[in-house]
Amino acid sequence: MAQPLNFVLNVPETPEEHSSQEPSPYDENEVHDSFHQLIQEQSQWVAEEGLELQQREPGAGGPKTSGCGQHALPGPEDALAHSAATLRVLASMPSRTIGRSRGAVICQYYNRSVRLRRRVSRPELKGVGRSARPSLRLYDLELDPAALQEEEKRFLLVKELEGLPVAQRNHMLRGMPLGLAEKRCLREETQTPKEKQRGRQGPHGLFPCCGRLRDACVLALHNLGLGLLGGLHALRPWHYALKQIGGQFGSSVLSYFLFLKTLLAFNALLLLPLLAFIVGVQAAFPPPAPPGSVPSFTGLELLTGGGRFTHTVLYYGYYSNSTVSQPCVPPSGGGQCSREADSLPYSMPLAYLFTVGLAFFITCITLVYSMSHSFGESYRVGSTSGVHAVTVFCSWDHKVTQRRASRLQHDNIRTHLKELLAEWQRRRGSQSACGRLRRVAVRGLVWLLSLGTTLGCTVAVYAFSELMIKSPVSVEQEGALLALPVVVCLLNLGAPYLFRCLAALERHDSPVLEVYVAVCRNLILKMVILGILCYHWLGRRVGTLKDQCWENFVGQELYRLMVLDFIFVLLDTLFGELVWRLISEKQLKRREKPEFDIAGNVLELIYGQTLTWLGVLFSPLLPAIQIVKLLLIFYVKKTSLRANCQAPRRPWLASHMSTVFISLLCFPSFLGAAVFLCFAVWRVKPSSTCGPFRSLNSMYEAGKVWVRHLEEAGPRVSWLPWVHRYLVENTFPVYLVSALLLAVIYLHIQVVKGQRRVICLLKEQISNEGEDKVFLINKLHSVYERKERSRAGRTQEAERLTDDPDAW
Amino acid sequence: MGNKQTVFAHEQLEAYQDCTFFTRKEIMRLFYRYQDLAPQLVPLDYTSCPDVKVPYELIGSMPELKDNPFRQRIAQVFSEDGDGHMTLDNFLDMFSVMSEMAPRDLKAYYAFKIYDFNNDGYICAWDLEQTVTKLTRGELSTEEVSLVCEKVLDEADGDHDGRLSLEDFQNMILRAPDFLSTFHIRI
Numbered sequence: 001m002a003q004p005l006n007f008v009l010n011v012p013e014t015p016e017e018h019s020s021q022e023p024s025p026y027d028e029n030e031v032h033d034s035f036h037q038l039i040q041e042q043s044q045w046v047a048e049e050g051l052e053l054q055q056r057e058p059g060a061g062g063p064k065t066s067g068c069g070q071h072a073l074p075g076p077e078d079a080l081a082h083s084a085a086t087l088r089v090l091a092s093m094p095s096r097t098i099g100r101s102r103g104a105v106i107c108q109y110y111n112r113s114v115r116l117r118r119r120v121s122r123p124e125l126k127g128v129g130r131s132a133r134p135s136l137r138l139y140d141l142e143l144d145p146a147a148l149q150e151e152e153k154r155f156l157l158v159k160e161l162e163g164l165p166v167a168q169r170n171h172m173l174r175g176m177p178l179g180l181a182e183k184r185c186l187r188e189e190t191q192t193p194k195e196k197q198r199g200r201q202g203p204h205g206l207f208p209c210c211g212r213l214r215d216a217c218v219l220a221l222h223n224l225g226l227g228l229l230g231g232l233h234a235l236r237p238w239h240y241a242l243k244q245i246g247g248q249f250g251s252s253v254l255s256y257f258l259f260l261k262t263l264l265a266f267n268a269l270l271l272l273p274l275l276a277f278i279v280g281v282q283a284a285f286p287p288p289a290p291p292g293s294v295p296s297f298t299g300l301e302l303l304t305g306g307g308r309f310t311h312t313v314l315y316y317g318y319y320s321n322s323t324v325s326q327p328c329v330p331p332s333g334g335g336q337c338s339r340e341a342d343s344l345p346y347s348m349p350l351a352y353l354f355t356v357g358l359a360f361f362i363t364c365i366t367l368v369y370s371m372s373h374s375f376g377e378s379y380r381v382g383s384t385s386g387v388h389a390v391t392v393f394c395s396w397d398h399k400v401t402q403r404r405a406s407r408l409q410h411d412n413i414r415t416h417l418k419e420l421l422a423e424w425q426r427r428r429g430s431q432s433a434c435g436r437l438r439r440v441a442v443r444g445l446v447w448l449l450s451l452g453t454t455l456g457c458t459v460a461v462y463a464f465s466e467l468m469i470k471s472p473v474s475v476e477q478e479g480a481l482l483a484l485p486v487v488v489c490l491l492n493l494g495a496p497y498l499f500r501c502l503a504a505l506e507r508h509d510s511p512v513l514e515v516y517v518a519v520c521r522n523l524i525l526k527m528v529i530l531g532i533l534c535y536h537w538l539g540r541r542v543g544t545l546k547d548q549c550w551e552n553f554v555g556q557e558l559y560r561l562m563v564l565d566f567i568f569v570l571l572d573t574l575f576g577e578l579v580w581r582l583i584s585e586k587q588l589k590r591r592e593k594p595e596f597d598i599a600g601n602v603l604e605l606i607y608g609q610t611l612t613w614l615g616v617l618f619s620p621l622l623p624a625i626q627i628v629k630l631l632l633i634f635y636v637k638k639t640s641l642r643a644n645c646q647a648p649r650r651p652w653l654a655s656h657m658s659t660v661f662i663s664l665l666c667f668p669s670f671l672g673a674a675v676f677l678c679f680a681v682w683r684v685k686p687s688s689t690c691g692p693f694r695s696l697n698s699m700y701e702a703g704k705v706w707v708r709h710l711e712e713a714g715p716r717v718s719w720l721p722w723v724h725r726y727l728v729e730n731t732f733p734v735y736l737v738s739a740l741l742l743a744v745i746y747l748h749i750q751v752v753k754g755q756r757r758v759i760c761l762l763k764e765q766i767s768n769e770g771e772d773k774v775f776l777i778n779k780l781h782s783v784y785e786r787k788e789r790s791r792a793g794r795t796q797e798a799e800r801l802t803d804d805p806d807a808w
Numbered sequence: 809m810g811n812k813q814t815v816f817a818h819e820q821l822e823a824y825q826d827c828t829f830f831t832r833k834e835i836m837r838l839f840y841r842y843q844d845l846a847p848q849l850v851p852l853d854y855t856s857c858p859d860v861k862v863p864y865e866l867i868g869s870m871p872e873l874k875d876n877p878f879r880q881r882i883a884q885v886f887s888e889d890g891d892g893h894m895t896l897d898n899f900l901d902m903f904s905v906m907s908e909m910a911p912r913d914l915k916a917y918y919a920f921k922i923y924d925f926n927n928d929g930y931i932c933a934w935d936l937e938q939t940v941t942k943l944t945r946g947e948l949s950t951e952e953v954s955l956v957c958e959k960v961l962d963e964a965d966g967d968h969d970g971r972l973s974l975e976d977f978q979n980m981i982l983r984a985p986d987f988l989s990t991f992h993i994r995i
Contacts, residue, residue: 170826177917179888180897180904183827243994251989386983388959392939393923393977394984398876398906398993406875414944417956424959656985763966770967 085784090777106154109176113160161190241638247401249596249647250409254399255658256598257634262370262662263609264630269366270359270616271623277355278620279313281346287320304478305559314559316551316618317690320348349692349702353681356617360674363613367666374659391416408647439507446506450499454525457491458532465536469544485560488529489568492607496522496600519599519660526607527668533557534614534676538684549690551618558615558622565608566629573636577644596645601637602661605630606669613673617680815839817855828904835900838995842899845870854896862899864892872993877942881922890927906993915991916981920974932971933957 161169169190173183238261246254290311301307311318395413400406464487499521503514537554545553580594612626682700686693693699704724711721727733813836816824824835843850845866851858864883873879883892886902894902904910905918921927925935936957940948948956964972964980972980981987 173827174829174904175911175914177914180824180827180901181895184823184897187823187826246994251986386963386980388956389964389980390984390986392936392943392956392960393919393980394987394990396876396878396943397990398878399990401872401875403875410877410943410945410947414947417940417944417948418952420959421952421955766966767968770969773967774969 086777086781089780106150106157106178109172110153110157110160113157113164113172158186158189161186162192238634243399245638245641246397246399248405249641249645250397250400250405252598252657253596253641253647255661256596256601257638259602259658259661260605260630260634263605263665264627266363266366266609267612267623267627267630270363270612271627273355273359273362274616274620274623277351278319278348281351282319282348283313287318300479303560303563304481305556305563306478306481310552310556314619314621315555316620316692317549319352319692321692321694322348347702347706349696350706352692353699353702356620356677359616360613360677364670364674367662367670371659371662371666374662388417388420391420405647443506446502449502450521451524453495453498454521454528457495457525458528460491461488461529461532462536465532465540469540472544481556482560482564485557485564488533488561489564491529492526492565493568493572495525496603499525515599515657516660519603519664522600522603523606523664523668526603526610527672530607530610530614530672533561538676538680542684545687547687547689549687551687551691555615555618555622558611559619559625562608562611562615562622562625562629565604565611566633569604569633570636573640577640581644593644593646596641596647598657603664605633606661606665609665610669610673613670614676617677815852815854820854820857824900828900829907829909830900830904838900838903839896841870841995842896850896859895861888861893861895864894867892867894867899872995877945878922881925885918885921903993903995906991907995908988908992912981912988913978915988916978917974919981919987919991920977923977930971930973931977933961936960 161172164172169187173187176183178186238257242254242257245257294311295307297308301309305314309315391413395416397409400409461484464484468484496518499518503518537557541553542550576597577594584592584594608626608629612622615622680699682698684699685697686699688694693702696702696705707721707724710717813821815836816839821832821835824830825832828835830838839854842862843852846862849862850860864880864887867883868874868879873882876882880892882902883894884890886898886905887894888898905914920931923935923939924931925938926932937953940953940956961970961972964976966976966979967973
């Protein structure tokens, strides 16, 4: 479909003509002798290859060449005059106009908006072409006599922009790489008169009168929206604190605090339906008090979660299993209380089940969406090596504003570049088989030791939990219940330090791999310990607490774990950072502060969030406690960071790690909690003395009972039982959906493979085009030189004739 | 909800809002930052669009820029005449492009211009050397600098002409997911 372009090469006969054409770029003040260098290099290369070319006149005094790592030979003096013509042609190459010509940008955006308009469906703004370079097909070459001038193109662009809706027009304007003044002119020209009038009315608007009522209302709404948005931006919590942290420590440490903010959002999202439908309702209509006295409040409740807190909204056991209705308050005259016949059929068991399910579902959707969004930003097809280029261009963090931090960044980048060069040189040298074998052996040993430590910790937790079951705790000794959580927290704190010591033995090629390996090991430890605890609760505790409220117990255990985890995080911050800094300053007399351990801290956050998700079913207010805990952790960590720590020395791919964190939050953490929840809902018999499901065989039965109730209710809602019987209880749809999902994943994998192949082919093509370009420049240069030589020859002949007319 | 500000006319503020990635409040905050740089020079009334340029020395002394090794190039790229003296439009443009809402392509375009020290539309080896020297504060030896530049050209130069064009640069940026988070100035 490509039409062959009509190339007409107009070689001027005499050099005097060049004054009438555009000035050679060599005459301009700005330095850009890259083309000149290129021509020289190519001439030299061609001369060496022995291809057909004229003899170069050896001369001195090449043009000013800036210091380059390449060998820039001083070219012949005449090359200046010769290549001016070549340079003139080269100056009008389309790619030369990037960055210099507004016209190119305007033309390109005109074409882009034409393409937008011509599409039938609603154009998606994301899909608009990425490059700012006018491609050969769309840009009118200057050789084409029908080329439009810049002004005409601009006029056309304005017309196109007028046709777009306002939001798209603004989006396009914002994305254009033009100056702000230019953009404002374009916007001014593209505004329709109606919009101008609306704008001129100002924020207060005229009093609404017949035809302008709608406009005024729209304007008011528009301003309200803007005001809300502005208020939201101002309310952005911790904006200044985050700016300070980013300025002092860089993007890597900032990613931890941003992750904390994300977790806060997730917890708030989880808490809202629970508060609205379960906690709020039950708090407004409290159930009858249980027999026996209410224990008084001692301080221990804050740690153990029992005692005074047991029969409160905090735990599962408080919730009634009946339909919540208006409590019967007898009037003061001692009369009978008149019950209203129809109360809202708000069944608490159903509400409990559905609200928890809904909250989890919303969290799942949000997690998967943010994970896929994060993946989309950080992983690209065909993104292979290129680490030097990325380091040089993308590693300077412009957010850093403090002198010391900025110096640290300089040091880090220098170290990183040196490491890269050293690694490259080492790889060039041969690697002995013995060395490689030794490294593999050491790594295998370290992994074995780490897994052994994990196993040891797991066995310890299991043994201790069995011990706790065997020795039951009486009501007065509630403090002894803290023993298991303390052991778990100690192991969670101590084992990562051990892993760090072990990791010092093995040496990895890339520092980023070290971080990944450390994260992996810590994660395995935490998840295995949590798994053992879940087995302990649902497998063993349910059996031993037959007649009591085991759900309350599990809820309290999770509360205890959360509170103690927070206390241990505080202790870790105190000892790990503050005391270490004091020791290293006073005793070891080093000015080095300890590094902020990003991976360890993030895993702590993920662990805490897993506990919350595990406990939501048994303690609906746990997300609120988690929110308070996260807020306190933010301030503690921020203070400790500013006082005691420095930024990590290793290069940290902030956005890759954010993706990794979100995926870790989704996969082991949320998935595990969801599995636990499903098991608890489907398989475990709820206790018969407390809670909204006390008379049922499983919590899920509440839903089944309701569906059966609906079936009897009448034919109007018969589709719901039908859906339940054939889609939920039947296993065939599950298989079908899984098969479809697998097919979609397979297709996507094949598409990605195909894209990789296409990228390889395109890279080869670009390389070939580059060679073509160099060849053509060379040829052009040789053509001009030949012309010059022939002209010089003729002039010399003519001079000789005039000087010596008798020669003939 | 209307602000009783007297600095800009209503249409001006709307125009700024539509052409940058900032909201009205942020634009006013940025204006006051700009005005603080040179209180005698910058009038408090922009309804008549005065032609005021704050000299580069004051821009370069802003806390957000003073420790940035590329501050001079950034100011030069965004200023009108390429000399670093910025009008309010240039100032807003600069922070709009460096804000977190700006898309990748726009940032890549300006990053390319910033790293193109000799303004010839290509990043040649000399530009790379300047970049590496500024990044490391001159603490790498000459051979190391040239080695790094060579490797960068090997990796990023697609058509093997010895320098990086805008497409090569954008291609390389695509492979660097950190670019969006590092090419960002918070204000």
